[in-house]
Amino acid sequence: MTELRIRTKSKREMIDLTPRVAEIVARAGQAEGLCSVYTPHATAAIVVNENDDPNVCVDVLDCLDRLIPAGVWRHDRVDANAAAHIQSAILGPGETIPVRDGKLLLGTWQAVMLVELDGPRERRVVVTVR
Numbered sequence: 001m002t003e004l005r006i007r008t009k010s011k012r013e014m015i016d017l018t019p020r021v022a023e024i025v026a027r028a029g030q031a032e033g034l035c036s037v038y039t040p041h042a043t044a045a046i047v048v049n050e051n052d053d054p055n056v057c058v059d060v061l062d063c064l065d066r067l068i069p070a071g072v073w074r075h076d077r078v079d080a081n082a083a084a085h086i087q088s089a090i091l092g093p094g095e096t097i098p099v100r101d102g103k104l105l106l107g108t109w110q111a112v113m114l115v116e117l118d119g120p121r122e123r124r125v126v127v128t129v130r
């Protein structure tokens with residue numbers, strides 16, 4: 001198990017973790033298996049999505065804002081970040097990616113992304129290869 005520390009820079013952003021995760025998979029020396037990528041946070045998520053066109057990330061965040069707007073939830077009276085909690089719960093804290101020939105089995109346009117929904121802050125990402 002390897003833990004990454006990621007310092008986010010914005011309130012909301014998507015960060016491509018693919019190169020770091022691929023390096024961990026390569027170091028593990030396992031030809032076949034599964035790679036688990038998990039973030040132990042309630043206002044961040046891990047997704048597999050496109051990162052070639054930066055507009056996709058902007059569109060994903062915009063869509064989340066339209067589906068789950070800020071400022072209308074009971075928890076907003078406590079921390080003003082209820083939308084981030086709900087969005088994170090919908091996206092989920094982790095992804096599992098197959099490993100084949102010692103590499104992540106991702107599609108041409110797929111990337112492993114950390115989704116920051118309440119930054120900026122330091123985030124932990126746990127990567128396990130089995």
